[in-house]
Structure formats: C-alpha cells, structure tokens
Amino acid sequence: xxxxxxxxxxxxxxxxxxxxxxxxxxxxxxxxxxxxxxxxxxxxxxxxxxxxxxxxxxxxxxxxxxxxxxxxxxxxxxxxxxxxxxxxxxxxxxxxxxxxxxxxxxxxxxxxxxxxxxxxxxxxxxxxxxxxxxxxxxxxxxxxxxxxxxxxxxxxxxxxxxxxxxxxxxxxxxxxxxxxxxxxxxxxxxxxxxxxxxxxxxxxxxxxxxxxxxxxxxxxxxxxxxxxxxxxxxxxxxxxxxxxxxxxxxxxxxxxxxxxxxxxxxxxxxxxxxxxxxxxxxxxxxxxxxxxxxxxxxxxxxxxxxxxxxxxxxxxxxxxxxxxxxxxxxxxxxxxxxxxxxxxxxxxxxxxxxxxxxxxxxxxxxxxxxxxxxxxxxxxxxxxxxxxxxxxxxxxxxxxxxxxxxxxxxxxxxxxxxxxxxxxxxxxxxxxxxxxxxxxxxxxxxxxxxxxxxxxxxxxxxxxxxxxxxxxxxxxxxxxxxx
Amino acid sequence: xxxxxxxxxxxxxxxxxxxxxxxxxxxxxxxxxxxxxxxxxxxxxxxxxxxxxxxxxxxxxxxxxxxxxxxxxxxxxxxxxxxxxxxxxxxxxxxxxxxxxxxxxxxxxxxxx
Numbered sequence: 001x002x003x004x005x006x007x008x009x010x011x012x013x014x015x016x017x018x019x020x021x022x023x024x025x026x027x028x029x030x031x032x033x034x035x036x037x038x039x040x041x042x043x044x045x046x047x048x049x050x051x052x053x054x055x056x057x058x059x060x061x062x063x064x065x066x067x068x069x070x071x072x073x074x075x076x077x078x079x080x081x082x083x084x085x086x087x088x089x090x091x092x093x094x095x096x097x098x099x100x101x102x103x104x105x106x107x108x109x110x111x112x113x114x115x116x117x118x119x120x121x122x123x124x125x126x127x128x129x130x131x132x133x134x135x136x137x138x139x140x141x142x143x144x145x146x147x148x149x150x151x152x153x154x155x156x157x158x159x160x161x162x163x164x165x166x167x168x169x170x171x172x173x174x175x176x177x178x179x180x181x182x183x184x185x186x187x188x189x190x191x192x193x194x195x196x197x198x199x200x201x202x203x204x205x206x207x208x209x210x211x212x213x214x215x216x217x218x219x220x221x222x223x224x225x226x227x228x229x230x231x232x233x234x235x236x237x238x239x240x241x242x243x244x245x246x247x248x249x250x251x252x253x254x255x256x257x258x259x260x261x262x263x264x265x266x267x268x269x270x271x272x273x274x275x276x277x278x279x280x281x282x283x284x285x286x287x288x289x290x291x292x293x294x295x296x297x298x299x300x301x302x303x304x305x306x307x308x309x310x311x312x313x314x315x316x317x318x319x320x321x322x323x324x325x326x327x328x329x330x331x332x333x334x335x336x337x338x339x340x341x342x343x344x345x346x347x348x349x350x351x352x353x354x355x356x357x358x359x360x361x362x363x364x365x366x367x368x369x370x371x372x373x374x375x376x377x378x379x380x381x382x383x384x385x386x387x388x389x390x391x392x393x394x395x396x397x398x399x400x401x402x403x404x405x406x407x408x409x410x411x412x413x414x415x416x417x418x419x420x421x422x423x424x425x426x427x428x429x430x431x432x433x434x435x436x437x438x439x440x441x442x443x444x445x446x447x448x449x450x451x452x453x454x455x456x457x458x459x460x461x462x463x464x465x466x467x468x469x470x471x472x473x474x475x476x477x478x479x480x481x482x483x
Numbered sequence: 484x485x486x487x488x489x490x491x492x493x494x495x496x497x498x499x500x501x502x503x504x505x506x507x508x509x510x511x512x513x514x515x516x517x518x519x520x521x522x523x524x525x526x527x528x529x530x531x532x533x534x535x536x537x538x539x540x541x542x543x544x545x546x547x548x549x550x551x552x553x554x555x556x557x558x559x560x561x562x563x564x565x566x567x568x569x570x571x572x573x574x575x576x577x578x579x580x581x582x583x584x585x586x587x588x589x590x591x592x593x594x595x596x
Binding site: 065123126127130131133134137138141144146147149150151152153156157160161164167168170171174175178180215219274458461462463464467468 | 495499502503504508511515518519522525526529552553556559560563564566567570571574575577578581582587590591593594595596
C-alpha cells in the first residue's frame with residue numbers, strides 16, 4: 001500500500017475528487033460550474049502527465065483479491081480525451097442555465113469514465129460502468145419529456161441486461177483464477193470470455209450489439225450527445241482493447257468484430273438524412289478502427305472524441321437536423337468552418353489529427369484487414385461529405401452563442417494539436433492515399449449516394465431485438481472463442 | 484449442487500426471456516429483476532463450492548469455509564441493481580401519466596422518430 005502511494009502519487013485523490021465534488025456541488029449550488037471546471041482541469045493535467053510517462057504502472061490494492069489499477073500512455077490519451085470533451089461541454093453549457101443537478105451528473109460521469117480508464121480488474125470496471133449507466137440515464141432524461149424517458153429506459157434495459165451477462169463472465173474468471181484481474185482472462189473458460197466480451201461490446205456500441213446507440217445518441221440533448229459519443233462510449237471500448245492487448249486470441253476476435261462494425265456503421269450512415277443520427281451511426285463505425293488496431297486505439301479515441309464532440313455540438317445548433325432542409329437555411333460561417341474541420345478530421349485529411357490516427361491504425365494490419373478498413377474509410381468520407389458539401393445560403397445567419405464558439409475553439413485546437421502525437425504518420429504515400437480516399441468519397445457522394453434516396457428499415461432497433469440479439473452475439477462469440 | 488445450478492440457470496433464462504417477450508414495461512422490469520436474482524444466486528453458489536460456513540475468526544473451527552470474495556462482490560452488484568431498478572420504476576411512473584397501459588410497443592411507436 002505504501003509502496004503503491006510512492007509509485008503513483010495522486011491517483012487516489014484524483015479518482016475520488018469528481019465524486020466528492022459531484023455530490024458536494026449540491027451544498028454550494030452557486031459554485032457548480034467553477035467546481036466542475038476544477039475537476040476537468042485536474043483530469044487534463046493528469047492525462048497529459050500519464051501520456052508522457054514511458055512505462056505502464058500496475059498496482060494491486062489489498063492483495064490480489066482487491067482493486068487492481070493500471071495506468072499507461074493508453075489510459076493517458078483517454079483521460080485527456082475525457083478532460084477535453086467534458087471541458088468543451090462545460091464551456092458550451094456555461095450560459096445555458098442548466099441546473100446544479102445537471103452539473104452533478106456531468107461531474108460524476110466524468111469521474112466514473114476516468115475510473116474505467118485506470119482500472120484493471122473486472123469488478124472495479126463493473127462498478128464504474130454501472131455508475132456511468134446511471135449518470136448517463138439521468139443526463140438523457142434531463143428534459144423530462146416522454147421521449148427522453150423512453151430513450152433513457154431503453155438504454156438502461158440494454159445496458160443492465162448486458163452487464164448481468166458480464167457479471168456471470170466475471171464470476172467464471174474468478175472461479176478459474178481466484179482473482180478478478182484482467183490478466184486472468186487468458187486462462188478463463190471460453191464461456192467466460194464470451195460473456196464478458198458480450199457485455200463490453202454492448203456498452204461500447206459495437207456491431208449488432210451497438211444498434212441501441214443511434215437512437216440514444218441522436219435523441220439526447222446536444223451537450224449530452226457530445227459527451228456520450230465523445231467519451232462515454234469509449235468506456236466500453238477501453239477494457240476491450242485492454243483485454244485484446246493482454247490476451248492475443250481475444251484480440252483476433254475483436255479485430256474481426258471491429259471490421260464488422262466499421263462497415264455496418266457506415267453502411268447505415270451514408271444513407272442517413274438526419275444529421276445527428278448520421279453522427280451516431282458514424283460512431284458505431286469509428287469504434288471499429290479502435291478495436292482493429294489496439295496499439296493506436298488511445299490516439300484514435302482522442303482524435304475521434306474531439307471531432308465527434310465538435311460535430312455534435314454544431315449539429316445541435318444548426319437550423320435543422322435534416323440535410324435537405326439545411327441547404328435552404330443560413331448557417332453561421334464559424335459553424336460551417338468548425339464543421340468542415342471536424343468532418344475532414346474524421347474523414348482523415350492530412351494536417352488534421354484524424355489523418356495521423358487513421359494512417360497509424362491501418363499501418364500494421366494484414367492486407368485484407370487494411371482493405372476492409374480502407375473501404376470503411378471511403379464510406380466515412382461519403383458520410384462526412386454530407387456535412388462539408390451543404391450548399392451556401394446567401395442570407396446572413398445569426399451569431400452563434402459564445403459558449404459554443406469557445407468549445408469549438410478548444411476542440412479544433414485539440415484536433416490540430418493531436419498531430420504532434422502522430423508525426424510519423426506523415427509520409428508522401430499515406431498523404432496521397434488519404435487524399436485519394438476523401439476525393440473518392442466526395443465523388444461517390446456527389447454522383448451516386450447523394451442522388452439516391454434509400455430508406456433503410458429500422459426494425460432492428462426495437463427493444464425486443466436489441467435484447468434478443470444478445471443471444472445471437474453470445475452464440476457467435478462462444479463459437480469464435482472455441483475455434 | 485448440480486440441481487441447484489440447473490435451477491439457477493432456469494431462473495436466469497426465464498428472466499431473460501421475460502425481458503424479451505413480456506409486453507408490459509412493468510413486467511419487463513420485473514423480469515430483469517428475476518434475471519439478476521439468478522446471477523446473484525450463481526455467485527452465492529460458486530462461493531459455497533468449498534464449504535458453507537461464514538469465515539469469521541472465532542476459536543472453534545466448524546468446517547470448510549465459504550469463499551467470502553464473490554459474496555462481497557455480489558453485495559455491491561445487489562446495491563447497484565437495486566438502485567437501477569428504483570430509477571427505472573421512477574421513469575415508468577412518469578411515463579405512465581401519458582401511457583397508462585405501459586404497452587411497450589405503443590410507447591416505442593410513439594417515441595421513434
């Protein structure tokens with residue numbers, strides 16, 4: 001214990017701070033925003049510190065039955081993402097008159113997402129994920145409308161059922177190892193691996209288990225959508241990537257599922273006419289890149305989190321959610337610019353963080369895997385072209401709110417600054433390839449996709465199917481683990 | 484022991500299929516509770532594999548002890564499960580004002596854009 005504190009100074013106070021402040025805010029409601037700001041700034045500082053740390057640090061509290069923590073550069077990147085996105089959301093909400101209750105939930109969700117990014121045992125992870133679920137439900141239902149309540153309940157149903165499967169998996173890991181640490185997964189029985197992966201896939205919105213995500217993320221309020229799609233979804237992806245690093249055979253399964261979700265997400269996204277739904281579907285696709293390339297998952301999550309949060313904040317402030325309507329309405333130039341930068345970063349334009357992340361992610365893959373991901377990248381470019389190629393309308397638009405502008409400056413700065421972490425991606429070949437993918441996507445959008453009007457059925461998003469698909473995924477996963 | 488295990492899996496599956504097939508939102512929540520009861524019972528069962536006695540240090544040694552770790556863990560999960568249950572019931576109470584029958588199909592059709 002003492003050795004632990006000497007090794008990792010500040011980790012316990014840093015983890016505990018959001019929870020103390022989150023509940024403490026209610027005693028001093030006037031200070032809600034500054035206190036929330038203190039929490040996010042502490043995460044920014046801590047994230048950068050860990051990002052620069054060369055060696056991973058592992059710690060066991062109270063022996064191997066107890067809590068295991070592990071912090072490395074991967075955690076650092078995700079903690080930094082969490083700090084940046086939460087800070088942008090706070091700036092955005094600063095003058096919107098949200099109640100103290102809202103800030104309590106934001107701070108608690110921020111803290112529990114941080115806890116996920118440092119924990120290395122299945123029970124701490126379970127607790128953190130469940131706290132995320134509760135806080136996310138409260139944020140989703142903040143408007144108290146019937147639709148918000150339904151979306152929240154649907155989310156809780158899906159996530160809680162998935163976590164029950166996960167708990168069974170965790171027990172089977174314990175039975176084999178007498179410890180809940182992630183490292184036990186390697187020697188666990190196949191059913192344990194299948195159950196745990198199923199729970200995390202559902203939390204992380206991957207492949208068929210992720211079909212709850214489009215409705216949830218698109219029907220939440222603007223800042224909540226940004227928070228959910230920017231970081232909260234990575235709380236499901238992080239442990240998967242961690243397991244993939246520890247147990248190689250799990251890595252193979254996850255890479256396969258990652259490719260599936262990358263194609264599934266864009267397959268839906270390119271035909272979508274609603275801007276927020278398109279962004280949510282694009283998240284389903286982007287998490288696939290993180291799963292396919294565990295070593296760069298942290299960097300990818302950082303660039304994707306900042307870009308997606310920026311796009312959600314902008315999409316919520318456009319005059320309409322339908323692309324067809326947007327062409328006939330004025331859009332403020334600042335929003336147009338921010339939208340172009342964030343969308344091009346997700347599509348992977350050289351000069352923006354998304355390019356470096358995407359190049360590094362596809363670099364070390366097998367040829368067929370790289371082909372699949374490049375196909376998904378073309379699809380992403382088609383989907384993002386919808387944001388970039390909105391026709392200009394001559395009438396002047398009203399100025400956007402100052403909070404939104406500040407949030408966008410922060411996120412765009414982060415997208416540009418993220419380049420410094422991936423400088424080795426900049427080669428002539430990769431630049432030409434990225435520009436080729438974007439040009440191909442743009443052309444395909446202009447000549448093919450933009451001219452067709454295809455309405456994909458959405459029956460699979462009904463709650464019975466969301467729960468029922470878990471049996472299919474569980475069977476498939478079990479089969480994949482056994483063979 | 485294996486009979487108990489079979490009962491536990493039956494509980495789990497009944498709960499799971501209840502979530503899928505029950506039409507009423509209230510019944511879905513109760514089915515979820517049944518499923519979590521199954522998981523909790525499974526933890527208790529696994530903990531009792533080695534023995535039944537509570538591991539408290541007293542002078543007398545009554546026999547093989549139960550493993551305290553899964554029990555401690557599942558206590559946390561029970562608390563979390565129960566708070567989620569409470570939260571969902573509050574949500575259902577609010578929804579019931581405009582959807583008194585709580586038919587899931589109806590609510591879903593009304594709230595899917």
